Amino acid sequence: MRRRGRGFRGAVRGKGTPGRLAAAGETGTRAAGGVGGARRGPAARPSPVGGQARPRRWGQHEVFGHRRQREGARQGRPFPVPHRGRALPGAPGGRGEGGHNREPASPRVRLDALGQNCLPRLPPPPPPVLGCQIGSCHLPRPLSLRTVNSSRSAYACFLFAPLFFQQYQAATSGQEALRCKILMKSFLAVFRSLATVEKTVEKCCISLNGRSSCLVVQLHCKYGVRKTHNLSFQDCESLQAVFDPALCPHVLRAPARVLGEAVLPFPPALAEVTLGIGCGRRVILRSYQEEEADSTVKAMVTEMSIGEEDFQQLQAQEGVAITFCLKEFRGLLSFAESANLSLSVHFDAPGRPAIFAVKDSLLDGHFVLATLSESDLHSPALCSPELHRLAPPLQAHSTPHLDDFASDDIDSYMIAMETTADSEGSRAVPSIPLSPGLRPPCSPGPFSEDHEAEPSTEPGTPPPKKFRSLFFGSILAPVHSPPGPSPVLAEDSEGEG
Amino acid sequence: MKFRAKIVDAACLNHFTRVSTMIAKLAKTCTLRISPEKLNFVLSDRVASGGVSMWCELEQENFFSEFQMEGISAENNAIYLDLTAENLSRALKTAQNARALKIKLTNKHFPCLTVSIELLSVSSSSRVVTHDIPVKVIPRKLWKDLQEPTIPDSDVSIYLPVLKTMKSIVEKMKNISNHLIMEANLSGELNLKIETELVCITTHFKDLGNPPPASEDASQERPPEQMAEVHVDIRKLLQFLAGQQVNPTRAVCNLVSNKIVHFDLLHEDVSLQYFIPALS
Numbered sequence: 001m002r003r004r005g006r007g008f009r010g011a012v013r014g015k016g017t018p019g020r021l022a023a024a025g026e027t028g029t030r031a032a033g034g035v036g037g038a039r040r041g042p043a044a045r046p047s048p049v050g051g052q053a054r055p056r057r058w059g060q061h062e063v064f065g066h067r068r069q070r071e072g073a074r075q076g077r078p079f080p081v082p083h084r085g086r087a088l089p090g091a092p093g094g095r096g097e098g099g100h101n102r103e104p105a106s107p108r109v110r111l112d113a114l115g116q117n118c119l120p121r122l123p124p125p126p127p128p129v130l131g132c133q134i135g136s137c138h139l140p141r142p143l144s145l146r147t148v149n150s151s152r153s154a155y156a157c158f159l160f161a162p163l164f165f166q167q168y169q170a171a172t173s174g175q176e177a178l179r180c181k182i183l184m185k186s187f188l189a190v191f192r193s194l195a196t197v198e199k200t201v202e203k204c205c206i207s208l209n210g211r212s213s214c215l216v217v218q219l220h221c222k223y224g225v226r227k228t229h230n231l232s233f234q235d236c237e238s239l240q241a242v243f244d245p246a247l248c249p250h251v252l253r254a255p256a257r258v259l260g261e262a263v264l265p266f267p268p269a270l271a272e273v274t275l276g277i278g279c280g281r282r283v284i285l286r287s288y289q290e291e292e293a294d295s296t297v298k299a300m301v302t303e304m305s306i307g308e309e310d311f312q313q314l315q316a317q318e319g320v321a322i323t324f325c326l327k328e329f330r331g332l333l334s335f336a337e338s339a340n341l342s343l344s345v346h347f348d349a350p351g352r353p354a355i356f357a358v359k360d361s362l363l364d365g366h367f368v369l370a371t372l373s374e375s376d377l378h379s380p381a382l383c384s385p386e387l388h389r390l391a392p393p394l395q396a397h398s399t400p401h402l403d404d405f406a407s408d409d410i411d412s413y414m415i416a417m418e419t420t421a422d423s424e425g426s427r428a429v430p431s432i433p434l435s436p437g438l439r440p441p442c443s444p445g446p447f448s449e450d451h452e453a454e455p456s457t458e459p460g461t462p463p464p465k466k467f468r469s470l471f472f473g474s475i476l477a478p479v480h481s482p483p484g485p486s487p488v489l490a491e492d493s494e495g496e497g
Numbered sequence: 498m499k500f501r502a503k504i505v506d507a508a509c510l511n512h513f514t515r516v517s518t519m520i521a522k523l524a525k526t527c528t529l530r531i532s533p534e535k536l537n538f539v540l541s542d543r544v545a546s547g548g549v550s551m552w553c554e555l556e557q558e559n560f561f562s563e564f565q566m567e568g569i570s571a572e573n574n575a576i577y578l579d580l581t582a583e584n585l586s587r588a589l590k591t592a593q594n595a596r597a598l599k600i601k602l603t604n605k606h607f608p609c610l611t612v613s614i615e616l617l618s619v620s621s622s623s624r625v626v627t628h629d630i631p632v633k634v635i636p637r638k639l640w641k642d643l644q645e646p647t648i649p650d651s652d653v654s655i656y657l658p659v660l661k662t663m664k665s666i667v668e669k670m671k672n673i674s675n676h677l678i679m680e681a682n683l684s685g686e687l688n689l690k691i692e693t694e695l696v697c698i699t700t701h702f703k704d705l706g707n708p709p710p711a712s713e714d715a716s717q718e719r720p721p722e723q724m725a726e727v728h729v730d731i732r733k734l735l736q737f738l739a740g741q742q743v744n745p746t747r748a749v750c751n752l753v754s755n756k757i758v759h760f761d762l763l764h765e766d767v768s769l770q771y772f773i774p775a776l777s
Contacts, residue, residue, distance in 0.1 A: 265591040265626045282622075298607055298631035300584045302591075307622025 142364075143168075146239045147184065153370035154328045155241045164362040166203075178208060180233035182215055190217050190229045200225075208233075241368050245355045248346035250316035252283060256336035256343045256358070258310045263330065265302050272372070273329070275345070276321025281308040288323050288372075312342060322347045322354050323372035332356055332367045350374045498576055498634070500531055500602040503563040510598055513560050514589040515742065516553070516767050521586035522740035523551055523771070528635060528643055529610075531566050531576040534558070538582070539643050548774040549733055552646055555767045569637060576602070577635035577643060580610065588612040588628035596623065608632050646770065649759060651751035652725035655681040656706045657760075660748065663689075664738035666700050671731050673698065676776065679734075680726035681752055683707050683719060691731070708749055725752040728776045734758075737771050745769075 143160040162168035191197055203220040213234070219227040245251075262285055266273065272288040286303040308314050336343045336358045347354040351373025358365040504510050520527060520538045530537040540551035557564045568574035592598050592614045599613040609629040616624040635643070657663065670677060670691050678690040687702040737760065747763040760771040 262624075265628075267587065297581075300581075300588070300631065301605075301629040302588075303627040303629075305625040305627070307618075307624070309622045310618070310624075
């Protein structure tokens with residue numbers, strides 16, 4: 001099973017505002033102990049580097065984390081990073097113990113949702129818990145809904161301004177922000193059928209009952225029907241990612257509809273996608289398949305290329321690309337499409353988290369997703385412009401056709417085919433697939449894939465492999481020496497005690 | 498080896514998409530045979546497919562505005578590719594609002610059939626979707642297994658009823674037994690029968706009509722009421738029927754008693770031959 005996102009750890013923010021993007025980071029230390037006190041094992045363990053190291057690592061930079069508000073034995077320890085697929089340690093029950101900030105019995109907080117349609121449309125990500133934070137200082141602070149997935153590779157935060165609601169009454173001033181965490185499944189079950197909700201619900205009241213530790217969601221429906229849901233919550237620490245879109249050098253922004261149409265050709269089951277800027281400032285989305293050496297059945301590769309004109313803002317150079325989880329992105333995308341908003345993508349180098357944002361006058365949504373960090377191979381491929389274009393392969397008889405397709409010229413007209421058993425044809429050319437010797441173990445980067453296999457003159461030798469960068473239309477000499485194992489930035493969470 | 502083709506007409510594109518969807522329903526992997534005049538989707542009677550074989554033929558002129566191919570050599574001017582039919586179907590389905598579609602044989606890490614679709618776009622810039630479908634080139638020595646099947650001399654030849662009706666009946670029968678008996682005669686009667694210990698169910702189709710016989714003698718020899726019957730695996734029949742989304746222009750069923758059932762369909766200009774062997 002793929003492991004991702006040993007990503008978001010580290011520093012702390014107690015307030016509701018996003019903090020700075022923390023510096024790169026971990027060198028494999030992981031705290032033992034941790035929240036529930038359930039952890040055992042050595043405090044710091046060097047990551048297993050070597051034969052077992054996978055060439056790809058999800059970006060693990062300090063993005064966010066927790067810190068106990070109260071001093072304690074475990075102060076400053078970052079959250080443990082659970083293995084993806086496993087439930088959060090102690091979730092839903094056990095997480096709140098030991099050392100976290102306990103609110104005094106919280107008074108009732110009433111929020112009447114004006115846009116009751118909005119909440120159910122929140123993309124339901126896989127994480128089991130939804131953190132709710134309701135500010136209660138002098139100025140009414142926004143309602144925030146935050147969540148993170150179990151492997152810490154995706155974080156979502158929605159901020160609702162008080163004006164979003166018909167009535168917004170936070171706790172008595174002077175108190176600290178109320179924070180609680182609810183099971184996502186239960187919360188979504190309240191708004192299960194959107195069609196029904198839209199037709200029958202007139203008013204939705206959400207209140208926090210501190211005494212019984214319940215989040216009360218009351219749906220006032222037609223004909224005097226009132227449905228009351230009591231969702232028990234737990235106190236929790238502030239869940240705040242450290243990220244700042246302003247620090248990302250690359251931005252692209254488009255109406256959600258454009259991006260929605262862009263992901264349409266991709267199979268629904270596709271896990272990851274690569275987004276980058278190609279030749280002619282075109283935005284390219286390509287399906288990402290992790291290469292498995294032993295699989296004989298290759299998967300289909302789909303690529304979507306969109307012109308710059310479809311974007312409201314495009315601030316990125318040709319050649320940059322990031323790979324992230326498509327499924328999580330689709331969640332935000334469907335919300336943005338239904339609310340008719342623009343979606344902006346802020347990203348940096350591969351490995352650093354990418355920030356997807358939607359913004360309205362009343363709400364603010366951010367998704368922070370981990371991106372795949374490529375090995376060193378990809379950088380030289382995309383950055384060196386002074387490479388020559390090889391002559392077309394020997395067997396190309398036809399003259400190039402005039403086509404109106406933008407990407408036509410990078411495809412080869414001819415392919416070198418399998419040799420035949422009979423001696424017919426002097427055209428015995430060596431067979432593809434690639435011999436492992438020439439191909440580096442790691443893929444050369446997200447977009448430098450287009451091969452033109454030249455038939456070699458002597459049969460039996462594999463054709464020399466050329467890599468062509470999609471973005472520069474140039475052909476690079478193959479990299480012969482495979483790179484060393486890339487440094488592992490966080491240790492293998494499988495080895496947790 | 499070279500292959501490039503282009504479709505610009507929306508109706509041709511839709512038709513081609515429908516054909517590929519039908520093939521995807523009939524077979525998981527199949528062979529695509531490209532020759533200067535035709536495209537064929539072939540499924541040979543391998544053990545893996547349970548003895549079922551298929552030969553689908555379409556004239557390339559009816560679909561492609563541009564078509565060029567070059568086989569392995571001048572004498573063997575054909576290309577045989579093994580591919581997962583669903584990939585092609587999925588790729589073509591994304592071409593709903595396409596301005597043009599291009600297919601070509603390329604080599605990107607491995608041999609691919611690249612489907613390049615230029616989409617209609619509101620803005621001035623076009624959007625291009627590219628699908629790289631991995632294919633396996635079949636060497637010349639294996640071509641002999643993938644030739645057009647010979648039509649067997651059938652005992653009875655009959656026109657089929659509406660396939661959708663037939664499909665819903667066979668679907669219900671599948672829950673009861675795996676063993677279906679198809680029988681037909683030259684009076685336009687077709688029966689679908691299942692027999693178990695507890696129950697026998699027969700569906701009778703009447704007045705279906707029979708195509709004219711190939712030769713005079715054949716029709717005179719056989720009494721019109723005599724049924725020719727074949728025992729088949731119901732799942733294979735169902736898979737065949739499920740693949741027919743649209744009712745064909747012409748649908749004929751040829752039965753060779755206790756040997757094989759041969760379906761000969763014509764969807765506008767695309768011909769499909771499907772063979773289901775008898776259960777041993």
